[in-house]
Amino acid sequence: MLGERRRMFSRRGLLRVLMGSTALAAAGPLLQACAGSAPAAPTPQVITKEVERVVTQVVERTVDRVVEKPVDRVVEKVITATAAPQVKAPIKLTISTDWNVGIRRKTMEFWAAEFKKEHPNVTVEVWHIGSGGMTQANYDPTIQTMLLTGTGPTVITEMWWRPKEVYANWDSYLKGKNFKKEDYWWSEYAHEVDGSIYSIPFGAYFSGASVNLDLFEKAGAKLPPKDWGFDELIKLARQLKTTDVWGYERTTGPYGGWADRLASEGAEFYNRQTLKSAIQVGRDGGDPVKMFADWWGLVWKEGIAPKPAETAALLQVARSAGATGGLASSLVWVSGKIAMSWFPFNQAGVVKELVGGRFRYQALWPPKSPYSGRRGYYTNFSYISVNKDVGARGHEAEAFDLGYFWIDDKMGKFQAENIPVVPPHRKWWNSPEFLKAAPGMESFSEMAAEALKTGLDSSKYLSGTGSSPLGFEWYQAVAKKIEDRALIGGEDPVATFAAAVAEGDKVLAKKI
Template identity: 20%
Template structure:
């Protein structure tokens, strides 16, 4: 790998796009203090459902949604299901443009957050620490939510200290998208649903092509090396531990098994099997038909299906490979939260609860572009047959017991999360560019965090 000018090309999947809203939230507190009291529900834990013998004052909810294609339409479908139970509630869906993180912080500071708004799992702890999220657990049972039916890993991504602050909208379990045309050219069958790391490496060696100068012209994998949902499983994959909670320290260097696991991932790029994270490419090389495997989630399948027709290759999907010592699979989600300053928390809590019911999930997933977050809908044909029938869709829901959380982001002080993420990037780049041996690169990362974690 050539040590040129570094340019980090973030390859993470479409889980976190640009969005959220900017209009004022009627009735919000006049306080300009961003860190607020979040003592949740207004008392009942549920909106009062429609009853012929009862009348209700009209309520308007503002719901902020990302701007990416299809999200507002999917949420409007949930609104329709919600209105059947709560006809006295008017729901105003607001499609917002701009960086979602910056937008939420600006709206919160100006007391303009909607009653309900979208956020990625990576923002839950930060927003909860700022006091802008209301706890949601009290709304679930009164609104027909069976939390035992929700994939635990996705529900846990919305929790802080055991309380739920975000409801997940889908189940985004990392899988391996496959260019089966490249496999056929190499005489390789589609891997089995229990394929191992050794099998993956055997395929990688057979699928990677280099020219006479040693430059890779066909890659085995787009490893999504920057994404926590990929690198964290690898860090655990040889049996390593990332953190010593009792000692309040990270152990990315002091536990050598972490380094062995990360080396498995990083060497894919170092040895030319995976795309260079500092490389510059004319287009998405998997979409161009030049990469055999892609660690991603179901939401990209529709785009792959469309592009494959134009580019003339076939595709399928298999699970994330089983790593050598620990079966660990990453994942992620985004979802919806209730503003701690909403004056309509009962109705807002009832609305977000809809995302965890069969009616709400069927409405939201009516386009089939994501996997329902309810285990009971794993066999539903709507998502299984999208974007096309005949794929190995079992891969999307296999082994939920292997799902892992973003350990460092979940356990570190909020103030150190970004610093730790930067530490990972620096360690990876210094190793790949030959600036530091693996052990020294990881030691820098570890010392950087532990020095600040008192």
């Protein structure tokens, strides 16, 4: 009988049976409700068209179970063949830098290593070029030559040069990152050309003041308040000076030095329209000539700061601590024999490394001008740029990722903790990591806002967008008069200042 039933089932008959099973399944809940507490019979499986296809292939063996015996559950397992994951081809990227010693070198190594962790197929090689601290003197020419010959690095740090010719445009990439310029230490002259971005910020750069707490305590001197002035600086330095301690370190360079004094008076380096020197022109009560003479006088008149010839022994301490390049000739303060000085916030981690716990110190607000009533900030801006050739090299996306990694959170946290440079993103300036990295950092955020508002922006005149192509040559000519003749040589400050103005005008008058 069973054999007869098997022969009677055609495909059409099977479908009718299946449809009946479907109807029965639909009625199941209603019948169960009417039955009250009686045990419910197993509900026949609703077999879809896909199941029907499978059943017809094995009808000789399974039709009895499908038709005459309800099925509690039918599980269909689908096994999909998955292709093996593709392994990305290995890529080598390069970074150029003059950060070659101490915490700064470690920062570059951290950047390369951490990026590789997130991009296993990428190898990052850091090109350490120059001696450090003298970027424009021995780093820039090397990188510029490489860029012109097509052998330049993938990512270029701290150099702004012919951006449209040699750098890739960041605009498209940054749109995908929700990047906002106002969140960073930013200058349109340093990072933009015609409204487009050709570099992102490397760090925040300006100077404050610093005090040796041990020497203040020994002399019974009180720390200067936030609104102290230049006259108070002189008075306090006299109190702190002894036979073996200097009251103040008056640097001969622009950073924390004469350029900050110009900034407090509202002076510019030169007029970008007339191409005439403007360091002698004050604004809103400022008097740059008198302020420069006062700065000169800390050494040559007041005698509260060491003469250049007297700094040799003090500088040896910095060199013994590992300072190289410009640091070895500017950080006299790390000797521990200087009560007050300027403080390079952008090198706070380097200072901490050089002091090495030999004395306690703290960063402070810089003093105000007796003429303008303003503080002076010589603000600097540095760069992360991507080589324009990366598109032709076939790794444009990875190149931008590497550059952007510098301002991302992993690097930002490292920068905040160690301060090889102040993190360019403002959110780190009040972070716990940043505030405990060096004494006095709690003043930085407010000070930085003031510096951005009133500071003398170096990129506007020396190498940034719209500056004269002769800007850096102008700077060298002027600095030679101001520094070599007046601050180092001790010549009359007013006369040498006038000579610097005239020399600067000669440079700007050259035909290019």
